[in-house]
Amino acid sequence: ENKMGRGLISELLLLLCSLQLSVAPTLSSDVSALASLFFETSPTPTSWIKRLGWDDPSSTDPCDLPWTGVSCTGSAEGDADRRVTGVSLPWNNLTTSAGGLPLSLMNLTALTTLDLSLNHLKGLFPEVLWASLLRVQQLDLSGNQLTGYLYPSNLSDMVALVKLDLSSNNFTGFVPPDLRHMTSLQSLNLQSNALLGGPFPTLPSSVKSCHLAGIHFQCPLPCTPAADLCSASCGAAVPASGNGQQHSDVRIN
Numbered sequence: 001e002n003k004m005g006r007g008l009i010s011e012l013l014l015l016l017c018s019l020q021l022s023v024a025p026t027l028s029s030d031v032s033a034l035a036s037l038f039f040e041t042s043p044t045p046t047s048w049i050k051r052l053g054w055d056d057p058s059s060t061d062p063c064d065l066p067w068t069g070v071s072c073t074g075s076a077e078g079d080a081d082r083r084v085t086g087v088s089l090p091w092n093n094l095t096t097s098a099g100g101l102p103l104s105l106m107n108l109t110a111l112t113t114l115d116l117s118l119n120h121l122k123g124l125f126p127e128v129l130w131a132s133l134l135r136v137q138q139l140d141l142s143g144n145q146l147t148g149y150l151y152p153s154n155l156s157d158m159v160a161l162v163k164l165d166l167s168s169n170n171f172t173g174f175v176p177p178d179l180r181h182m183t184s185l186q187s188l189n190l191q192s193n194a195l196l197g198g199p200f201p202t203l204p205s206s207v208k209s210c211h212l213a214g215i216h217f218q219c220p221l222p223c224t225p226a227a228d229l230c231s232a233s234c235g236a237a238v239p240a241s242g243n244g245q246q247h248s249d250v251r252i253n
Contacts, residue, residue, distance in 0.1 A: 024074055026063045027081040029107045034062050034070065034084065036104030041094040041121070049092050071113065086113035090140070093119065100124035100146060106132040117165065118143040125171070130154035140165040142189065150196070152176035165189040167211065174198030175215065182206075188230070190215060200232055 038054045041047075045055050053059040053067030063072035063082045069089040074082025087108070094116060096102075100123030105114070111133065117140045125141070125148040133139065137160050146169040155176050158164075162184050172195040179185070183204050189211040190196060197216040203226045210230035219234035221227045 024081050026061050026072065026074070027083055030084040030110070031060070031062060033104045033107035034067070034087070037087070037102050040099065040102040040104065041096055041119075043095055047093055047095060048089075050089075073110075083110035084108055085110050087111065088113060088115040089119070090115050091118040095120040096122055098123045100126065100148070101129055101141075103129065105129060109135070111136055112160070113138040115140040116144070117141060120144070121146055124148045127151055127154065131157070134158055135160055137162045137184070139163065141169065142167040144169055146170065147172065149173040150176055150190075152178065155179065156181040158182060159184060161185050163187040166193065168192040171196055175201050175212070175217075178202050180204050188212075191231075200227055200234075202226075203230075 034054075038048070038051075042051075048054065050068045053062060053065045053070075059065060059067065062070045062084065063074070066072060069087055069092070070084060071086035071088070072082050073085050074080060087105075101116075101121060103126065105111075106129060109132065112135055114133070114136055115138065121141070121144040123146065125146045127149075130151055131154055134157055136158065139161060140163065142165045146166075148171060150166075150171060150173065152174075156179065159182060161182055164185065164187070167189045168191075171190075171193045175190065175196050175198050177199045179188075179201050180203070183206055185204055185206055187209040188203070188207055189209075191211040191213040194214060194216075198218060200217045200221050203210070207226070207229070210226065212230040212232045215232070216235035217232055221232055221234050
């Protein structure tokens with residue numbers, strides 16, 4: 001019986017080892033992008049409140065532990081690298097002095113969830129970053145001090161978005177007036193961006209939750225259920241018009 005027991009244990013150990021060896025590593029560009037994110041948003045190595053794996057030199061693969069706030073997917077057969085699909089670090093003291101969102105996020109091309117809400121991110125949300133987030137389904141950057149424009153052409157391409165929360169930031173210019181192409185969108189929150197305005201947007205019928213309070217839309221507001229759903233109001237304030245490209249993209253239906 002002892003021999004049989006030892007033989008069974010040996011077989012289990014071999015099976016575990018083979019499973020560990022068969023799991024592919026995380027794509028190197030994803031690992032580098034996360035390392036850059038930590039470096040660019042952590043003024044000191046202990047700035048982040050939760051940082052399991054991020055500051056551990058011995059933890060070289062964010063999908064093995066996984067690192068705090070990181071979710072992954074990929075092959076267990078060893079025929080493809082694993083990919084980072086989610087970064088969720090709300091209320092974690094991520095800090096940028098004026099640099100805005102790190103461009104390293106552009107390299108996380110399999111990302112479907114990005115939640116950096118309630119941190120201390122200051123500065124520009126660059127246009128090139130919008131264009132790199134086409135697979136994202138959940139985007140929450142609320143409660144920061146981000147600036148920039150909500151480019152209509154980029155937002156309309158983000159057809160996978162289910163939730164978009166950019167509330168309590170410093171975005172400027174027009175709210176993109178035609179969002180009908182975002183047919184997966186269910187939750188939209190842009191409230192408390194005092195420098196946003198323009199005509200009230202046309203929303204897809206998929207939207208079930210909408211918060212646009214505090215935005216000075218052009219009067220009169222349309223007599224539609226969407227205007228009531230979003231707690232919209234109109235006023236005389238005119239937002240900064242943007243950079244020329246914003247003007248050329250705006251269409252009033």
